[in-house]
Amino acid sequence: MGRMNGLVLSLGALGFGILYLPIIIMVIFSFNAGKLVSVWSGASLKWYAGLLKNDQLLSAFGTSLLIAVWAATIATIFGICIAVAFVRFGNFRSRLALSAIASAPLVMPEIVTGLSMLLLFISMESLFGWPSGRGVDTIIIAHATFGMCFAAVVIQARLRDFDMAIEEAAADLGATQPFIFLSITLPVIAPAVVAAWLLAFTLSFDDLVIASFVSGPGSSTLPIVIFSKVRLGVTPEINALATVMIVVVAAAVIGASWAIRRRLSSRDQNQ
Amino acid sequence: MVRGMGKYLVNLPAVTGRRLVIALPLIWLAVFFFLPLVETLQVSFTSPRRGIPPYEPLWGIGDDGLFTNFTTGNYALLLQYWSDYFGPAFNSIKLAFFSTLVCLLFAYPMAWWIARSNEKWRTILLVLVMLPFWTSSLLRIYALIGLLNPNGFINTAGLWFGLIDAPIQMMQTDFSIYMGMVLTYLPLMILPLYAVMIRLDADLLDAAADLGGSGVQIFRTIILPLTLPGIIAGSLLVFIPAVGEFVIPALLGGPDQLMMGKVLWTEFFRNRDWPVASAIAMLLLAILTVPIIYARYQDGRDAVAETPNPKRVEAG
Numbered sequence: 001m002g003r004m005n006g007l008v009l010s011l012g013a014l015g016f017g018i019l020y021l022p023i024i025i026m027v028i029f030s031f032n033a034g035k036l037v038s039v040w041s042g043a044s045l046k047w048y049a050g051l052l053k054n055d056q057l058l059s060a061f062g063t064s065l066l067i068a069v070w071a072a073t074i075a076t077i078f079g080i081c082i083a084v085a086f087v088r089f090g091n092f093r094s095r096l097a098l099s100a101i102a103s104a105p106l107v108m109p110e111i112v113t114g115l116s117m118l119l120l121f122i123s124m125e126s127l128f129g130w131p132s133g134r135g136v137d138t139i140i141i142a143h144a145t146f147g148m149c150f151a152a153v154v155i156q157a158r159l160r161d162f163d164m165a166i167e168e169a170a171a172d173l174g175a176t177q178p179f180i181f182l183s184i185t186l187p188v189i190a191p192a193v194v195a196a197w198l199l200a201f202t203l204s205f206d207d208l209v210i211a212s213f214v215s216g217p218g219s220s221t222l223p224i225v226i227f228s229k230v231r232l233g234v235t236p237e238i239n240a241l242a243t244v245m246i247v248v249v250a251a252a253v254i255g256a257s258w259a260i261r262r263r264l265s266s267r268d269q270n271q
Numbered sequence: 272m273v274r275g276m277g278k279y280l281v282n283l284p285a286v287t288g289r290r291l292v293i294a295l296p297l298i299w300l301a302v303f304f305f306l307p308l309v310e311t312l313q314v315s316f317t318s319p320r321r322g323i324p325p326y327e328p329l330w331g332i333g334d335d336g337l338f339t340n341f342t343t344g345n346y347a348l349l350l351q352y353w354s355d356y357f358g359p360a361f362n363s364i365k366l367a368f369f370s371t372l373v374c375l376l377f378a379y380p381m382a383w384w385i386a387r388s389n390e391k392w393r394t395i396l397l398v399l400v401m402l403p404f405w406t407s408s409l410l411r412i413y414a415l416i417g418l419l420n421p422n423g424f425i426n427t428a429g430l431w432f433g434l435i436d437a438p439i440q441m442m443q444t445d446f447s448i449y450m451g452m453v454l455t456y457l458p459l460m461i462l463p464l465y466a467v468m469i470r471l472d473a474d475l476l477d478a479a480a481d482l483g484g485s486g487v488q489i490f491r492t493i494i495l496p497l498t499l500p501g502i503i504a505g506s507l508l509v510f511i512p513a514v515g516e517f518v519i520p521a522l523l524g525g526p527d528q529l530m531m532g533k534v535l536w537t538e539f540f541r542n543r544d545w546p547v548a549s550a551i552a553m554l555l556l557a558i559l560t561v562p563i564i565y566a567r568y569q570d571g572r573d574a575v576a577e578t579p580n581p582k583r584v585e586a587g
Binding site for chain 2: 007008009011012014015016018019020021022023025026029036037038039078079081082084085089092094097098101102104105107108109110111112113115116117119120122123126141142145146148149152177178202205206208209212213223226227230231238239241242245246249250252253254257261
């Protein structure tokens with residue numbers, strides 16, 4: 001199968017090339033003194049300096065950060081509830097309803113979610129006067145809603161692997177359910193909870209479409225500002241911003257997978 | 272019996288706690304996910320107006336009692352201007368379908384490569400696949416524009432090396448859309464494929480080779496059937512979001528690449544025709560119902576087939 005391996009390797013390498021070439025070129029040209037992403041006119045950090053002085057981008061960054069932290073926190077708490085209900089509660093009456101309504105947002109096109117959320121907020125406002133206008137709070141609600149479904153999937157997988165005998169032993173020894181959950185279950189599933197929070201955070205921080213529908217004046221998130229700048233043409237400051245964000249994410253992902261690998265190998269040695 | 276009842280009484284707070292754990296997410300999702308879809312369905316049957324909000328209420332109680340503004344006009348309009356609206360529907364499906372195929376073409380060998388590597392390389396390659404997934408897709412598409420522009424990196428490099436005489440038009444074509452789709456959705460295709468390939472028994476392949484099976488034969492009779500679940504799962508994960516994709520056709524496509532997400536956006540933000548935008552949303556959902564239900568059915572089967580891994584339970 002030597003010939004096939006050659007084909008596999010070249011197509012695979014091409015695939016990695018498509019994933020990484022745009023990013024690598026962008027990172028290199030973020031240090032370009034000129035405006036174009038093609039002609040090198042000397043090294044410079046001026047776009048990074050410009051970034052630090054760009055109040056619009058900085059305040060949008062702050063807004064996105066605030067929204068993502070709140071949305072991820074709400075999403076993780078509700079995601080734990082959904083996962084516990086599915087894995088621990090057996091066949092409760094509303095199981096089918098919950099499983100349908102908790103998995104549909106995973107596959108719903110963003111543009112439909114965004115539009116329908118906005119229509120709901122508007123009719124709620126005319127009925128009860130809440131939420132008055134759209135802003136940070138409506139974006140948090142929208143992001144928490146789809147975030148909790150992704151969080152539930154991540155936590156569910158971990159909860160399923162967890163040995164129920166430990167919980168049962170604790171219950172036989174007289175521990176109450178909330179106590180068991182807080183002192184035994186939660187510490188064991190903690191890595192999955194952290195992963196779920198990070199996933200919900202990333203989904204919220206990167207979302208353009210849903211936020212565009214449910215945002216109001218003064219609540220422009222970073223993707224909304226980036227999108228409007230990109231539409232207007234080349235803005236080298238975005239190269240610098242993207243480079244910073246990619247370096248941060250890469251450091252986090254590589255660090256996390258290194259930590260997981262180390263934990264797994266030390267666990268293997270203990271066994 | 273008595274002991275059982277006593278246990279129930281002791282657990283009374285736990286039973287209400289259980290109800291709360293189920294009810295909280297159920298109510299949240301009913302209010303913020305299900306109700307919005309009902310509201311969108313309602314708005315898709317009303318007519319637009321000048322004002323805030325820019326549509327008539329579907330029904331209400333006025334001075335003369337109950338009134339309705341029911342109209343099927345938005346859907347009639349979708350039918351009537353089929354070249355403007357249904358065209359995009361087919362365009363969406365066509366572009367999403369071929370994007371899924373192109374993703375599969377690259378993802379299959381990539382997943383195979385990862386699954387057949389030794390453990391150290393497997394971790395490195397998997398991180399390389401996951402990394403773009405955690406970075407903003409908007410920024411990755413922006414990076415692609417820098418590559419494909421008429422004065423972008425590829426054209427400049429091609430001209431400089433004398434490979435081309437004039438810049439090639441790559442932006443605003445089907446090509447740029449496919450590139451954007453591959454860039455965005457490739458990890459979603461690789462991961463389910465990798466999951467089935469890593470479970471593939473290497474002895475099977477060795478046995479087939481020992482018995483004189485050619486590469487093509489082994490692929491067709493063993494590898495392809497055994498990786499089919501991964502192909503289906505990955506294809507659904509790519510196809511469903513690709514049909515409603517907005518950012519890619521908006522930034523990489525030209526005026527001809529009218530995908531449904533872009534038409535919905537234009538109707539909503541530029542023409543401020545919210546009822547027609549709602550009707551397009553409903554049409555989009557109708558088109559995606561079959562793949563979405565099929566994906567859920569597959570998920571259910573996987574969950575049933577999934578058996579707890581004893582080793583991991585022990586470790587946990």
